[in-house]
Amino acid sequence: MESPTERWLLPEGMEELVPPESLRLERMRRSLLDLFSRWGYEIVTPPFIEYLESLLTGTGEDLELHTFKLIDQLTGRMMGVRADMTPQVARIDARRLRRPGPSRLCYAGTVLHTLPEGISGGRSPVQIGAELYGHAGWESDCEIVCLMLEALEVSGVGPVHLDMGHVGIFRALARAAGLPREREIALHEALQRKAGAEVGALLDEWEVETRCAGALAALVDLDGDPAILERAERELAPGGEDVGRGLGDLAGLVRAVRARRPDVELHVDLAELRGYRYHTGFVFAAFVPGYGGEVARGGRYDEIGRVFGRARAATGFSADLKTLIALQASGGDRPDDGAIDAPWSDDPALLAAVLDLRSRGERVIQRLPGEATESARRLELRRGQWAVTVDGAGLECDLPPG
Numbered sequence: 001m002e003s004p005t006e007r008w009l010l011p012e013g014m015e016e017l018v019p020p021e022s023l024r025l026e027r028m029r030r031s032l033l034d035l036f037s038r039w040g041y042e043i044v045t046p047p048f049i050e051y052l053e054s055l056l057t058g059t060g061e062d063l064e065l066h067t068f069k070l071i072d073q074l075t076g077r078m079m080g081v082r083a084d085m086t087p088q089v090a091r092i093d094a095r096r097l098r099r100p101g102p103s104r105l106c107y108a109g110t111v112l113h114t115l116p117e118g119i120s121g122g123r124s125p126v127q128i129g130a131e132l133y134g135h136a137g138w139e140s141d142c143e144i145v146c147l148m149l150e151a152l153e154v155s156g157v158g159p160v161h162l163d164m165g166h167v168g169i170f171r172a173l174a175r176a177a178g179l180p181r182e183r184e185i186a187l188h189e190a191l192q193r194k195a196g197a198e199v200g201a202l203l204d205e206w207e208v209e210t211r212c213a214g215a216l217a218a219l220v221d222l223d224g225d226p227a228i229l230e231r232a233e234r235e236l237a238p239g240g241e242d243v244g245r246g247l248g249d250l251a252g253l254v255r256a257v258r259a260r261r262p263d264v265e266l267h268v269d270l271a272e273l274r275g276y277r278y279h280t281g282f283v284f285a286a287f288v289p290g291y292g293g294e295v296a297r298g299g300r301y302d303e304i305g306r307v308f309g310r311a312r313a314a315t316g317f318s319a320d321l322k323t324l325i326a327l328q329a330s331g332g333d334r335p336d337d338g339a340i341d342a343p344w345s346d347d348p349a350l351l352a353a354v355l356d357l358r359s360r361g362e363r364v365i366q367r368l369p370g371e372a373t374e375s376a377r378r379l380e381l382r383r384g385q386w387a388v389t390v391d392g393a394g395l396e397c398d399l400p401p402g
Contacts, residue, residue, distance in 0.1 A: 131316030
């Protein structure tokens with residue numbers, strides 16, 4: 001029989017937020033959505049649960065291991081609890097909006113993972129992000145990268161280190177080498193580990209043509225300052241026009257981001273293929289000192305809406321609000337910081353004063369009988385009029401008569 005002391009325990013990787021963390025998370029959510037709105041992004045609210053084939057189609061297939069599954073009691077069809085909101089937003093763009101030009105969308109909501117992710121070990125991130133549909137040029141990626149950087153700045157997280165790559169360059173090299181899908185995936189996994197010897201051994205085993213093998217092996221060491229792109233042009237030339245175009249686009253994106261955010265440390269890594277099965281072009285991630293994982297990530301995932309009947313160029317980024325509040329410059333507000341304590345009373349003048357203060361955006365707590373006063377600011381009767389005082393002494397302000 002379960003003991004009473006075990007009933008309050010949560011499943012592993014599930015967490016709840018209490019004051020003041022919940023307040024900090026909600027304030028950050030509002031401030032980031034307001035930021036997105038100022039950039040022209042409109043908020044959408046996808047459902048928490050939907051049919052599994054919608055969640056796991058196209059680029060969403062990588063999410064299958066992370067998705068909780070259940071049976072719809074009304075239809076008998078398999079449903080899934082969303083593990084990522086991007087496939088849902090792509091469906092909204094493709095089926096509900098169907099706009100002819102670029103569409104800027106943003107979102108915020110809880111997602112659920114079957115397995116812990118990242119060093120925090122959490123399984124219920126609060127995902128927030130922005131996505132831009134309908135523009136294939138690197139200029140839209142620049143907008144998304146700069147929005148991500150400003151979002152982290154607004155969140156109080158930094159200084160930020162930006163890591164950039166391009167999965168399309170690796171794919172083009174793999175095509176030039178004639179690698180079948182399974183070998184391409186095996187090589188990708190070795191590159192992710194920076195396992196140079198293993199990469200070389202695989203290319204030798206598969207008897208890849210010498211020039212293509214040299215270019216693929218070179219990816220391991222092509223990381224560093226953006227100046228590394230000049231060397232990449234020489235060493236990756238066997239990849240042909242697609243590789244050259246990818247490098248040119250990456251160079252253009254780097255220049256544009258640097259022009260707009262010269263304060264951000266920028267790193268290029270052509271073997272960084274995060275989200276390889278998910279993304280189709282640029283990939284990027286933000287890191288901060290003292291945290292072992294990425295704090296935000298994104299990239300290009302063109303044609304994500306194809307399975308919904310409308311292929312669209314797309315780029316975007318996302319972050320976990322729980323991670324961001326944990327990394328904020330310490331502190332955070334106590335729930336009563338800045339609040340005004342008011343006594344319990346039916347006095348019409350007091351009730352009018354409380355209403356007036358709240359209408360001005362002040363936080364007023366009308367203490368119940370026997371409840372201790374905790375705030376330095378108090379609503380007190382002075383010379384027949386209710387006034388806000390500080391520490392029960394100095395007068396802060398008078399209020400209009402009730």
